[in-house]
Amino acid sequence: MTRPEISAEFVEKYNTAGPRYTSYPTVPAWKQKFGETEYREALTELSGRPDDELAIYLHVPFCAKACHYCGCNMLVTREQGEVGRYLDRLEQEVERVTGLIGTGRRVVQLHWGGGTPNYLKNDEIERVLNMFGNAFDIAPDAEVSLEVDPRIASADQVGFLRESGFNRISLGVQDFEKSVQENIGRMQSREKTLAIYQACRDAGFPGVNLDLVYGLPGQTAESFRETLHGVIDLAPDRVACFSYAHVPWVRPNQEVIDTTIMAKGYDKFQLFRLTVDSFQERDYTWIGIDHFARKDDELSVALEKRALHRNFMGYATRPAPHMLAFGMSGIGDVCDRFVQNDATYDGWSQKVDAGDLPIVKGHRLSSDDKLRRRAILNIMCNLELPWELTRAAYGKPADELFADSLKALPPLIQDGLVTRDDFGLRITDKGRYFVRNVAMILDAYLGDPTDKPIFSKTV
Ligand code: SF4
Structure with missing residues (x-):
């Protein structure tokens, strides 16, 4: 891996609030x-x-x-x-x-x-x-x-x-x-x-x-x-x-x-x-x-x-x-549903004592969620998004399925964070430092104006 030059202005540009993507959504x-x-x-x-x-x-x-x-x-x-x-x-x-x-x-x-x-x-x-x-x-x-x-x-x-x-x-x-x-x-x-x-x-x-x-x-x-x-x-x-x-x-x-x-x-x-x-x-x-x-x-x-x-x-x-997650605040992932246990000690205890499963929230993944999860996690782990990744499960290549999201890609290519060719997207040596920013272009939930500032900065 080469050592890319990265200026203070460049860091400033990409230092935005964003998720760490241990899951999607x-x-x-x-x-x-x-x-x-x-x-x-x-x-x-x-x-x-x-x-x-x-x-x-x-x-x-x-x-x-x-x-x-x-x-x-x-x-x-x-x-x-x-x-x-x-x-x-x-x-x-x-x-x-x-x-x-x-x-x-x-x-x-x-x-x-x-x-x-x-x-x-x-x-x-x-x-x-x-x-x-x-x-x-x-x-x-x-x-x-x-x-x-x-x-x-x-x-x-x-x-x-x-x-x-x-x-x-x-x-x-x-x-x-x-x-x-x-x-x-x-x-x-x-x-x-x-x-x-x-x-x-x-x-x-x-x-x-x-x-x-x-x-x-x-x-x-x-x-x-x-x-x-x-x-x-x-x-x-x-x-x-x-x-x-x-x-x-x-x-x-x-x-x-x-x-x-x-x-x-x-x-x-x-x-x-x-x-x-x-x-x-x-x-x-x-x-x-x-x-x-x-x-x-x-x-x-x-x-x-x-x-x-x-x-x-x-x-x-x-x-x-x-x-499966057990204990207060545990987060699980079962049959395409995410679930979180009560994050407070008293809340979790009271629910268990009442004979309940102590969860407070969850999310049933839609087919779009599953598709985006696959792509985002592949970028976060393997630093690439091969177009063929989605063909077996969805019948179409990823560039076709994400055509709308990928409209946000040109500035990232111009800034040298990612390359695009017939194979797919690849994170560059410079892009390694900003992987979350690249993954965020596929996130359909960002930008909800009612969201509180929950995420930390990407840098
Ligand atoms: S209080 Fe300290 S030791 Fe306990 S979980 Fe937090 S960081 Fe870890």
Whole structure:
């Protein structure tokens, strides 16, 4: 990949609000009347497709203390009894879903996100694994992954997780620099992070990921270079480097963030360029918008074969046609319906206690949604839109089906973000930094004037 010149004016031009496309249509576009009845219908339909494999997302909301920059649905509690009550309700939620789809369905991906999944004690983790093990048939080669906060982890806990069947672990790092950690209210010594990373390796985890965030208050090119090099020296299998999304109108906890010391616009973009340069110099593959993987990692191999996928959990190599979500705020994808559980702890709990499936919203995908989802996710993952991608399912090539949307393409071609030929669209080396902007031309839901400013900036 060549290193394109990108000016401050150019970044300014394309730094607009836009979705990250873990799904299409994105959550703010779900405006249909969709409740428990509709979700029950989806699950009943799923029961009629017994051979379809499943992915599962479990949300563990607990954290010991809130970080200022946090954008997750989480609950601060120091009362461990709360966890037991959450797991009791989780058990009811799982029973309610398996009551409709049957037990023993094959699961090929199981991911625990948060919050802080390792806030749970070993016996609680075991309880949840047994809960899923009894309700589903977890494939022997399933990816079983979780997010871990190194600050509260121990070598013993990591060893227990590996022995319990987890095979991929993501450690939250964000930034090694102390002053940045102070600014975001998350003190985490480098020694502790390195000790837990080493414990993951000693425990034999086949996949160890590290998570970073760029654009945090106080981050400078010098300080972030130091973090990047420190991380790359560890040789993790994958690194996700997320853009800090400052959205205090959605996340009031971010109001304490000092935005005057936060890199914005071109300066923030430079932090990301530094990230890309640092990983590419050390032979990592740039995956999608913000992931980096070792050349021998499954994600790199999938990208090479143009077989990368994206779902609500991020980039994936073994996609399942359906995803069940459990726990507060979980987002699922069942028989072409998206569903989201209540994102508040009390709301989710009350719905479960009332005997309901705890969902608050959903969206039944139309045939146009499915077509656009296919195209947008292909651009986000494999950086291209072959015209032939749609022929088998829709009988026509994509350039014909998207003729209207593609009228917005010429300026992007002129600016060197994308090329168009008989094969289809291809994202250029320059376009790699603006993939979301290219995908947005196919989004039929953008531009609704009643939308609140929900999305973060694309840069
Ligand atoms: S950033 Fe992570 S650890 Fe911090 S409050 Fe949010 S979910 Fe918890």
